[in-house]
Amino acid sequence: MPRTIIHIDMNAFFASVEQQSNPELRGKPIAVIGSGRTVVTTSSYEARAFGVKTGMNTWEARQKCPHLIFVVGDNRKYTHTSSEIVRIFLEYTPLVEVFSIDEAFLDVTGSLRLFGSAERIAYLIKARIRHSFGLTCSIGIAPNKLLAKLASEMQKPDGLTVIRPEEVSPVLERVPIEELCGIGSRTHRQLALFGIRSCGDLGRFPVEILRRKFGVIGERLHCMGLGIDDSPVVPVEEAEEVKSVGHSMTLERDIKERKDILKYLLQLSEMVGRRARRYGVAGKTVHLTVRYADFTTFGRQQTRKTPTSNSEEIYAEVVAILGSFVLTQPVRLLGVRITNLCYQREQLPLFAEERKKALATGAMDLVNNKFGDFTVTFGSILDNEEKGSHVISPAWRPSGIRNVDVK
DNA sequence: TCTGGGGTCCTAGGACCC
């Protein structure tokens, strides 16, 4: 049974939302940033014309575009708008997968008869989003998620691209492999060593060699080259439960004093514990992440006898982990995460209620459950002068990171 | 003023038990 999948990608989402909420910003080059040591999260198309890109630091962005306007991001605004947009999607199919705050997959196979065609649904959605929010999006229509996402990338902004089943092979023949979702810079480079450049090349390449080189990923790569993807569109209420909860922060300045480090670790432990308790989860394993001034990053973890969501217990584990090795450089970033999660619904009836409510109320809660925790307030921990950047990015691709080849 | 923060999945090696 062939499916029809729509992928919707909001154009310059955060920047466009800001331009809509503040008319003075419309038509101008703006960049949404976090606070502290931060990078450009999203830039408006006017700014992109000057070469301002996601991931640039503010200094570099200013060099590219001297009259660039910096706007500190407001996650609440973005999650709210995102929720409202998902509400629109749900009017066309119940099968909506919220892929990120500005992207979604819709399986409209069962809605075609009612609305006429996938293109018509796409036009209706575009019109609704433009009318209600003044925002544009790029839409891809294809027989599966892999190809729908590829299609939506093809025309920006405000595009609509259809890849019909009979067009799959000829289209893939000329698409570079790095355009596919799932092929990052490392895999791209490894495949290039085999002389594989286009999806066509990838599909023709012997699968055994891919399997030997990449393990289970090899199989998947082969299918991707052929445009095969059977993964279903998973509505949020059927999505798997989260597997880890964590927070990290890049500090305003690199620090080496143990007491300063502990201060931030307490704050991070509290943030993690609080969120875990709200989700009704407890973790058996506690992870500490450290990034040094020179950007080398490593982690240490410790598994407890019993799971915990208690901030003090998490903090105690983190302190123990920190004591188990020697810091050799000033610290740039600290992170705390719990994994090996147990769900404690029976102990937290409130959570069950919230979950039920979430399922009933729809889009708003769905999105908030997935992305709504951006605005963490740290009640008891107030003396840390920096809170880091809490603007999450819809798409950040490292531009200047030095990758060291393994072999 | 070089380089964020939230996740998932996979691999590989070691400990430990039967």
Add this chain to the structure above:
DNA sequence: TCTGGGGTCCTAGGACCC
């Protein structure tokens, strides 16, 4: 005394996504 193998859990790190 020696010689395996399977299974599971744990740890560290890497690749990928937004």
